[in-house]
Amino acid sequence: MQKKTYLCNTNRIAKINIMNALYFSKKAFLLFFVTVSLTRSIVLFGQTDIQQQKDSLLNLVANTEGKEKLMNYYSYARLYFREISDTVSLNNAINAYDKVLKEAEKQKDTEFQARVKADIIGCYYNMNMSNEIFEYAPKTMEFCKNIKEWEFYYYVYEKYVLHFFLTEQFSRGIAEVQKMYDEAKELNNTEGTIIAIYSFANAYNTQNKKEEAMKYMKEGIDLCNQTGYNKQTRLQFYYFYLQYLISLSQYDQFLRLYDEFETALYAYEKSKNNVGKTPFQNYRWTLKGLYYSEIKNNKLAELCCDSISSYSFFSSIPQLITMVDNIRLKIYENRGQFKEAADLIDKMIAADTEGDTFYVDMLKKKARMLANMGRAMESYKTFDEAYVKNDSLENAQRLKVLDELRTQYEVDKYIAEKEKARFSFYFSTGIGALLLMILIIWFFYSRKIQKKNEALVDKILAQEKEWAEIDKLRKVARENAGAAHEADEIFIRLEKLMQEQQPYTEADCNRKMLADAVGTNEKYLSDSIKNNTGLPVSEYIMKYRLKHANTLLLRPASEYTIDAVALDSGYGSRSRFHEHYRAYYGVTPNEFRKIIQAKNL
Secondary structure (H helix, E strand, O other), rough: HHHHHHHHHHHHOOOOOOOOOOOOOOOOOOHHHHHHHHHHHHOOOOOOOOOOOOOHHHHHHHOOOOHHHHHHHHHHHHHOOOOOOOOOHHHHHHHHHHHHHHHHHOOOOOOHHHHHHHHHHHHHHHHHOOOHHHHHHHHHHHHHOOOOOOOHHHHHHHHHHHHHHHHOOHHHHHHHHHHHHHHHHHHOOHHHHHHHHHHHHHHHOOOOHHHHHHHHHHHHHHHHHHOOOOOOHHHHHHHHHHHHHHHOOHHHHHHHHHHHHHHHHHHHHHHHOOOOOOOHHHHHHHHHHHHHHHHHHHHHHHHHHHHHHOOOOOOOHHHHHHHHHHHHHHHHHHHOOHHHHHHHHHHHHHOOOHHHHHHHHHHHHHHHHHOOOHHHHHHHHHHHHHHHHHHHHHHHHHHHHHHHHHHHHHHHHHHHHHHHOOOOOOOHHHHHHHHHHHHHHHHHHHHHHHHHHHHHHHHHHHHHHHHHHHHHHHHHHHHOOOOOOOHHHHHHHHHHHHOOHHHOOOOOOOOHHHHHHHOEEEEEEEHHHHHOOOOOOHHHHHHHHHHHHHHHOOOOOOOOOOHHHHHOOOOOOOOHHHHHHHHHOOOOOOHHHHHHHHHOO
């Protein structure tokens, strides 16, 4: 009867529908995984006087012996664990755990030693101290493995692996996850297998490969249900997979799976004798808040935000604050309160702990709010700032991908050379094996290059869409310019000239030609372009030429050869056009055209 009542209460709201897409960037999705692990560290206590609890537990420690003394000591240390927010509170927690560890060593209780060592890793994890985790986690894992305390072993292993991804050591991180998975399979350890699957999903999420990540999430859900696994990781699988369904607007499938999530949450809380009171309740309110804000049921969305904010640990988790702010941002937008939305975005940017990708996302949202407020010039400048920043991030990521491919290629080549030397005695067999290996390396390397090029083409097309949006904003800006500054008036005239007369298609287009055409001198022209775009004149002209070239490359080769595209875009030679195009987009014009044709665009 208790379970039935619980499900009825939770589904009364949930059945209205449940949630919407949350906008993720390359490092933004990773913040959900960090929130999950931080949530593990929080348990609500009925008492409010923490110091009184500490004093009471120390008194019990002094008057008890054996296991009971250890349990009281451990509860004392956990109070410090839950207070961790800075270096001072971290040191207090570590000191408290050291006392417990000494008592456990004195009693020769290895299970308790493993528990305490794992909690100390949790302390470093909550403070995002990668160096300490890389130093102490392997030692703790070895200790737990030797005494076969697998629960604590995999608890530490998960955090150890995650910090490879947080520090962008993806290759090492994936290798460690594969090692964890293989080891768990060999030991037939269900918990280790489940945590390894979760870590695989985490690895793909940090690289913004959501489809692969969610494949592992679904696999994790199925394995938990098949084996009856009833721990926190099961709830995490559901939580992130449900968000993914929302991002695809698959609400019917979401509703069906959400019922399973409610059942899993009830089962977990019942096992802890804490139904309806665990920190995982914020999962429910988060999902509902996101959904209600999407369907514009703003009142219920606000109630969900208030429910999340009411948790005692809310202010100590920046990622949870960001989640609530995103929901409130959508509410403001639904209501047409664009000024309030822009102010909230400024607050979120000021408090940002997520990095450059989050910053770019927020700038784009702010540009949209400013446009809705009729502040076209501010909107254009904000969007352009986001575009320039995003362009630099994509270039950095492109170079990183190329470096990884180059490294992989060198490794493959080294392996091929070793194999050739090893089997040189068997001439015919060695030659066959070498040719086969070269063929395999060429095949996989070509596939990697092809995928990389396809991704770059998708980014080029996305850039073109953003250019189109900027053009619209520029047009509005020209119409609303009014008494704009002289430098902005020059830029408005220049933009009109570039879009209507396309002087950049002439090979001799330069700063002097453009200055004469808009009726100013070269210095004023350069200053105007720099102030409005952050670009020198030559790069400003180049971007227009490349944009023009892309429109021609979308046409069949029979209409425009590469030479014709180069000439029509203002390049005097094919080699110069090829050089600029590859340097800016990472692919050649011909590769771009081939991929577009393969996609049947």
